[in-house]
Amino acid sequence: MSAHELAQKLVKELSRTYDEVAVLLIETDRTMVKLWNSEPSVVQSWLDWEVMLRLAKNKRMWILRFRTRNIDQILESTGRLIELADKVEESELYSPLPEAQVCKPLSDVYDPAIDKFSEDPSRLVEVLIDEALGAGAERVAGMISLGKLTKTLATSRGYECRESKTFVEAYARAFRGDFSGHWAHGSTRVNIEEVRKVGRIAGKYATITSSKTSITPGKYKVVISPLVVGNLMNYVGSMASALSVLTGFSFFAKYKLGDKVAHEKFSLYDKPRDATLPGATGFDDEGIETVDKPIIENGLFKSLLHNSGTAGRMGTKSTGNAGWIYPLSWNLEVSGGELSEEELISELREGLFITNNWYTRLQNYYEGAFSTVSRDVALYVKNGKVVGDVGRVRIAATFPQILSNIQGSTCERYDIWWWEVRTPTRAPYLLLEGINITKPEV
């Protein structure tokens, strides 16, 4: 049974019992090569099929997720739910499914070249390894993943739409001695030059210094790379979800639309319509056409991300970001500035250049209080020149502090997608001032 046939049949059958039905089918064909010590550790493949249902009866709402094509099993599983319709309370996030819009999938998100590389990604793997080693690294770890994803959405409101896209994700971590560098890229298109660039930049940072130095904890001017910007903005994007605000797990809960939340040079957008970024899509999980939108623009808080339920709860309209329960960003884009990377480092004069980070955790989401640890080289810069690697240090701050203390950014931006940046993010290097840096003092 095709996805179209299964979706139609499920809508028809379930509409006999439920007031509203939405069916979302995701078909995936994906290959991933994981690298270890400059060779593959494992080649993984997924030939997968996921069926998700949003069912509503008397304003009670159920979300079901299956990994099966067996329609009888799906229908059997839904049968018992109806018994709960009078026992479970109305969902606070229930809102009627929207009227059917015209189906407008994005048309330029499919790259046929993916097929060739999926069957044998060796060429891409070799390029990634060779570029990093060519830049002076001694060994390389990383990952290349390629694939196709087709989503089909059908609702009892008469909406049906289908969209196919391709994606490539590549990242490398290059090592020389005690020093390492990392870079990443994500796109809907496979471009061997971009994969080459990932290996090259990872190698560049692994070899940018052979000196170690030390700093004392305190306030510093800091340049953060697009990897770090991507990681932090993923948290900001997540906290821009209206459900994060409703549940108290967002610093945006303290602000009203229009409030100043960042430096005027800073803007952050949700960009589902950007066909080059791998989160691109023409319609959300409720069948609403997606739209690019500012979350923060010129420092002002412009929009939360809504589905119909959160929009109804907060007296506004959906922004096309469903998630049936949790509204989510599709792609994030941070505004760029006018400087080159070298000019930004020069502008730093004295401070830290943090090339990568991980393990961002929050003490308090409502306040946005967090810390994150550097990984790979974190460089102490004096008089615009690199002095050496300071080892692992932390940025310990609040998101409002980070956003307000932005002093500059590069014009060139990079499309980042990797293990620590799960929502694809187009990001520049950012210069921040007065950032609290900590490390153990025992």
Next chain:
Amino acid sequence: MAQLEEVDETVLHRVVDRGRSLGASYVEARYHDNYGYSVSTRNMRVLGVEYVRERGVSVRVIVNGSLGFAATSDLTKEGLFKALEVAVTRARAASRLRKTPIEFSEERLGVAKYSVIEKKPLQDYLTPVSALNLLLETYKQAASTVKEAKLAVMTGRVRVAIESKIIVNSDGGLVKSVVPRPYVSIGSTLLHQRGTIQRYAEFGASGGGEKVDEWRVPEEVSSELARLEKVLVKGVKPPSEKLDVVLGQEVVGLIVHESAGHPMEADRILGREAAQAGESYVKPSMIGEFRVGNKYATVVEDPTIPGSYGFYLYDDECVRARPRYLYREGLLYEPLHNRHTARIFKAQSNGAARSMNYASEPIIRMSNTYLAPGDMSFEELIEDIELGIYVKSYMEWNIDDARWNQRYVGLEAYLIKNGELAEPVTNPVLEFTTGWFYSNIVGVDKNLEFYPGTCGKGEPSQGVPVWFGGPNVRLAKMKVGVLE
């Protein structure tokens, strides 16, 4: 067995046999079924009811020394054979890039069947309706307990998860298992003119509804929020001088998970996770040689603890599980191994290969990790402290990618004055290295407690259920930071 088997083991044997005929030196077929449901709430309202049925088969092969993995939810014979062929073909294509062949250690593999006993059958006891009632009761009790501050919002989630597996491999392993797990999480935000405080509390175990009874969720959450209200309303900044520090069991559990469990994963030691979860300060030559701490630094990893959240009796390579000493009186003692790393270390696997679901590769994971307790009481542990701090719980934490430099920010914390707990302390910051922590334990009490967590690792990232725990631990004097 509690769950129905959709794939018969004979089908998996056929996949294994066919894989061998296609040239694979090793073939493993795993049917993995994750079934469950959850109810989530915000204050007194339902957010959603979710049902999940993820089941499929993964195939893992070694071809020409290259490791391949493929997963599918298409359980027809054609679907399984297609996944097998993809795994074999793509592993073979990548084999020309491998310099050294991947091989597994020789092991005596299990042929076994086990399931966790549910004294109160979980799905009958914790229905969506009873789960909702538990969350509503928790909110009601908590809201009436908090007096001076305001319980601005409480989110709750109850989840029932049943994990069933059939694993067959070409080295003779055949293991069937069913593990049911109840889980509850409660997120709370308290507001006061002095600021806000947030807590994310979790309860998790393997077993039936009896576990949920034991947790006494409404009472425990309300009691904790009452204490956190005092921290918010009356908390003082930690003193600036060096202090005796006593860490509560939850904090100790997290520390040993992060700084003993993860760095002793052999795949991480060898660099297999270098670009994702990172490497380790531990190098192969340090095992059995390097002393990271003192006599109190004994950390145990044990998947076989009955009722534990990380419970299993055989790993996903059909190797029998057993307790292991990661650190023993300060010595780096035994890493966590799968059959691949055991071969490289010239050791035997100690059964640490786990996968999150059918779509996940088995990799080295922790299960239940704890610091060994001592024999003194908590009162004895703190009785001679003139001025110190007791950090009972945390929210923020992190550790570097070599598992050496770490930070924990206390949530519920108190001053210790003249051997007794005194006024609450706000957001104390502890930053130290792994070597400093394990070398500066000066006492442990006898009160071993465990806490649930979901440990992330792998690519794609896999979250697996674990417990971490320990006794209360007293450290040498250190400077405690302040959250700015």
